Amino acid sequence: MKKLIALGLTYAVIQILIMTNLISDYLQATLVTICINIILAVSLNLITGFTGQFSLGHAGFMSIGAYVCALITMRTSTIYGFIIGVFAGALAAAIMGFLVGLPTLRLRGDYLAIASLGMSEIIRIIFLNLEITNGAAGLNNIPQFVNWTWLFIFMTATVLGISNFIKSSHGRACISIREDEIAAEAMGIDTIKYKVIAFVIGAFCAGIAGALYASYFYFIKPDLFGFLKSVDILVIVVLGGMGSISGSILAAILLALISTYLQSFPEIRMVLYAAALIAIMIFRPQGLMGSRELSLEFIGELGNRLKSRKGRV
Amino acid sequence: MTILNANKVTKSFGGLTAVAKASLKLEKGELVGLIGPNGAGKTTLFNLLTGIYTPDSGTISLYKDGQEIMLQGLRPNKICSNGLARTFQNIRLFKDLTVLENVLIAMHKNVKYGFVPSFLHLPYYKKQEQELINDSIELLKIFNLDDKKDELAKNLPYGEQRHLEIARALATNPVVLLLDEPAAGMNPAETAELTRIIKEIRQKFDLTILLIEHDMSLVMNICERIYVLDYGMVIASGTPEEIRSNKRVIEAYLGEEVNNA
Numbered sequence: 001m002k003k004l005i006a007l008g009l010t011y012a013v014i015q016i017l018i019m020t021n022l023i024s025d026y027l028q029a030t031l032v033t034i035c036i037n038i039i040l041a042v043s044l045n046l047i048t049g050f051t052g053q054f055s056l057g058h059a060g061f062m063s064i065g066a067y068v069c070a071l072i073t074m075r076t077s078t079i080y081g082f083i084i085g086v087f088a089g090a091l092a093a094a095i096m097g098f099l100v101g102l103p104t105l106r107l108r109g110d111y112l113a114i115a116s117l118g119m120s121e122i123i124r125i126i127f128l129n130l131e132i133t134n135g136a137a138g139l140n141n142i143p144q145f146v147n148w149t150w151l152f153i154f155m156t157a158t159v160l161g162i163s164n165f166i167k168s169s170h171g172r173a174c175i176s177i178r179e180d181e182i183a184a185e186a187m188g189i190d191t192i193k194y195k196v197i198a199f200v201i202g203a204f205c206a207g208i209a210g211a212l213y214a215s216y217f218y219f220i221k222p223d224l225f226g227f228l229k230s231v232d233i234l235v236i237v238v239l240g241g242m243g244s245i246s247g248s249i250l251a252a253i254l255l256a257l258i259s260t261y262l263q264s265f266p267e268i269r270m271v272l273y274a275a276a277l278i279a280i281m282i283f284r285p286q287g288l289m290g291s292r293e294l295s296l297e298f299i300g301e302l303g304n305r306l307k308s309r310k311g312r313v
Numbered sequence: 314m315t316i317l318n319a320n321k322v323t324k325s326f327g328g329l330t331a332v333a334k335a336s337l338k339l340e341k342g343e344l345v346g347l348i349g350p351n352g353a354g355k356t357t358l359f360n361l362l363t364g365i366y367t368p369d370s371g372t373i374s375l376y377k378d379g380q381e382i383m384l385q386g387l388r389p390n391k392i393c394s395n396g397l398a399r400t401f402q403n404i405r406l407f408k409d410l411t412v413l414e415n416v417l418i419a420m421h422k423n424v425k426y427g428f429v430p431s432f433l434h435l436p437y438y439k440k441q442e443q444e445l446i447n448d449s450i451e452l453l454k455i456f457n458l459d460d461k462k463d464e465l466a467k468n469l470p471y472g473e474q475r476h477l478e479i480a481r482a483l484a485t486n487p488v489v490l491l492l493d494e495p496a497a498g499m500n501p502a503e504t505a506e507l508t509r510i511i512k513e514i515r516q517k518f519d520l521t522i523l524l525i526e527h528d529m530s531l532v533m534n535i536c537e538r539i540y541v542l543d544y545g546m547v548i549a550s551g552t553p554e555e556i557r558s559n560k561r562v563i564e565a566y567l568g569e570e571v572n573n574a
Contacts, residue, residue, distance in 0.1 A: 161432045165428075168430075168431030169417065169420075169424040169431070169445065170424075170428060172418050173421050175410065176407055176410075176418045179408065179409060180405050180406075182365060182405065183406070185388070185389040186389050186393060186401075186405075187390075187393060187398075187419040187481060187482075187485055188393035188422045188485050189421055190388075197428075
């Protein structure tokens, strides 16, 4: 119940800020980026942070969602077309995830990292050469349906869905693979099945994120979904803490804010961004949140610790 | 009534034959020991029985509800769900998870809810989760771990980690339990406590137990039969008294007698 109230408040406050133009168009673009990055990071965290499978292909799944949704909405430019587009894009990404995951996840170790990297490059090259995707020039004038309300709905649905999944027995099965694959298998967990499931759910959510991206920024090209985009998402996950959903959310917000703030220093922007990343990793090698979650109890605990520290001084 | 029958199981790694035509039979309800010098292939044999390795040749059958289930070639999770559970010599707990979570994961095969309820947390889901938690706590009580259920597994003292390994194996609801050196590194008091627990769970869960152990006092004390493995071969089997006086066993442990020159 507390959760619902907090969510409702967040939605309402930002909606009012947008309606009263206190959030400018520029800031709104940052807000959209944050929401999309949250979906991407939380879904990659399910694969990498919780199930322990190192994937470098998240941008590939995102691009499938983006292109499928774009192509559908450009033909049926209605709100129904948009909803169908988002789900078709997510489904296409999930099917791709299944096809890549099934052979590579049977193996233990880092094969997935290489295979997923290869996959996302193949997808990019395919989009670069297809006629229907307009090659390197990309797709322009994609109908814009996404607004704060849609973003909020999809973001909360994916974040709540994944965090619920993690707490269920199926989620625990995924976590046990990260902890000790051999022991998990010996305890009756079908490790291949759960690795593939985590991968497919992650791909599905990345597809949603891609669809939202295409529909908000109304322009996509293959270069947007290269290797660097995958690394960007991975950076958010590692920075927030592997295995912490609230960590991913915090890191997505923090990095977007740093990046936006640094726009005023264009010459040294990337240098400062990198320096900030290095600094955070030096002082919090386990990520901002480690593998913990931000909750009311956690904040209370922090408060108590601070109090006892003061008491000692 | 035979419950587990390994027939001429062989496994080589390159040129080394770790287990050579080893045959082993467990009767229902028995408590059997598996001993042998270091490197004799005891743990390899466990890994073959539980599917972590696939045997090069030989068969392994489990008899359950009057049916014969062939275990060789099955994946470890399938073997586990058929009722063969194990612990590990070098403790393999999910160490960054809590005691309760360790047991809950092993109970996974009892879960009836599908994926959709796990995303939505429907009431039906909550009821089942609560049942799982209650069952897990019941199980932890046997090992006096119920009041430590929220501790991380890695923070438990060594002896309790060993207990948790057994609890986790029991959570899979096995008919045959394989214990790999459960008393390793324990002091005599802890070993005595472990002996009591093994006897208790055997009664309570109607188990057949096969255990690898170097602690002879434990083996001779609770095992009804003993298999002795050396260089991957079964060199002797019988009651503790028979094993104690078996010439080949003494040779395997102490070396051959030197002939008078």
